[in-house]
Amino acid sequence: MPAPIHRIAIVGTGAIATAHAAAMRAAGRRARLVSVVDLEPGRARAFAAEHDVPSVYPSLAELLAHEDVDLVHLCTPPRQHTPLAIECLDAGVSVLVEKPPALSLAEMDALVAAERRSSAHVATVFQHRFGAAAVRLRALTEAGRLGRPLLATCATLWYRDDDYFAVPWRGSWDSEGGGPTMGHGIHQFDLLLSVLGPWREIRALAAKRARAVHTEDVSMALVTFAGGAVATVVNSVLSPRETSSLRFDYEHATVEVEHLYGYTDDDWTVTPAPGHEDVLSRWPGGAPSSPSSHDHQLTAVLDALDRGDPPPVTSADARNTMEFVTALYASAFTGQPVRSGEITAENPFYRRMDGTGAPWAVVAR
Incomplete structure (x- = not known):
């Protein structure tokens, strides 16, 4: 049929x-x-x-x-x-x-x-979830073929000038919901979350350093996952050498990708730990390479x-990523760690990503 x-x-x-x-x-x-x-x-x-x-x-x-x-x-x-x-x-x-x-x-x-x-x-x-390499990495992780995930780094370092933010709906909590955390780095750390599973706690900071916006133009976070892995997440629109990168350190291998707006298999590298060179056979070279794409x-x-x-990505998947964004802002603006499930309907960050207001908004008044 x-x-x-x-x-x-x-x-x-x-x-x-x-x-x-x-x-x-x-x-x-x-x-x-x-x-x-x-x-x-x-x-x-x-x-x-x-x-x-x-x-x-x-x-x-x-x-x-x-x-x-x-x-x-x-x-x-x-x-x-x-x-x-x-x-x-x-x-x-x-x-x-x-x-x-x-x-x-x-x-x-x-x-x-x-x-x-x-x-x-x-x-x-x-769409970054759907490239062949990401699908393969999730399967290997779930099967334990790379050992336990221990450490990860996730960076979205992009450059957006003042002309970019001249578009009326950009750079505003009311129209975008946030800065690079919400609108730029979200693709990279959504892929991170899809590989490492549920996150447990986040400690973060966000700052406005150079752009004439209401939101942040850079943010950073330390994340603990329920499975025990830890990660750093950096999001920026201030970085002249632009890159999007993810690194996963497992017990038996380091798996890395560096690209800008989309990857192919050629953008990924696998480095086995000493004595675990057989890991390379689990990441087949020359396989058909479907890129991350719409x-x-x-x-x-x-x-x-x-x-x-x-259909993927389901509303439950998206809510997990949205809760991560919310927790990052809440931690950054309150100076306190935020745990998964902590932001309920009574929390000011539940209804707005800037919660009770960004620190620089208070300074501006």
Whole structure:
């Protein structure tokens, strides 16, 4: 039986929407981009013409009223992610939402509740989970083939100048929910969390050093995992030599990746511990190399929808990463360690990532 054809719409036709359209083309006959939505009609029409999309709508409500779609890709600015995703779920339409899926744990829990009352599903775009090397590393870790994970480092060191933050919705707690912790490093430490499993405690700092923003422009954290591993996490938009890197030190090997916005197998290295050279045979060289990309996540999403399963990355997966972000800010702004599960509805950081306010906001007044 041939695989079903999924009718898909994109909401928001900014830069990242191009990657989503490309992923649909890569999916072949399984995915058909039938509609786009954008508040700017000219931009929507131009995008539709470029990608051969038959219909354009000015709002998600009109799209859902007039089109029969199976999946909506949300590519809007972050503030709109949760309300639009809930609108899709309430209409019984599954949704793939760009990161971050919500601006707070409160919003994330509202999204989880909407999924529970719907027949549809929500997934978050964390495409770094889907490269072949990451899939292999998780399998080896779960099987204990590399020994126990002991130590990890995770760095997202990027450079964004003042012109980048001139876009009105950037650099604001209200519109982005945070700075590089929320909007840039989240891809890297989501991959870290997917490999090392549940985190237990975080101690952090965040600072505003150079950019004219309301949020932080750099953050750092020390993390303890339930399995015993410890990790450092650094997120920056102040770093002229840009890099994204992860290093995992296991009992029997060090596994590392360095890239910028996406990796292939060639970006990974494995260094065995003395006496454990056989580890290299568990990381096959010359294997087909699928990169981290929207293409491979969309394939996984379509596979899940074909089976009737919740697509990856599930709302539970995304909530774990969002709780990590929340805890990082809470620790940074209170000066106290924060444990998993500690931020409940009564905590000020539950409803806003800046909680009672960033320290530099107090200084500014």
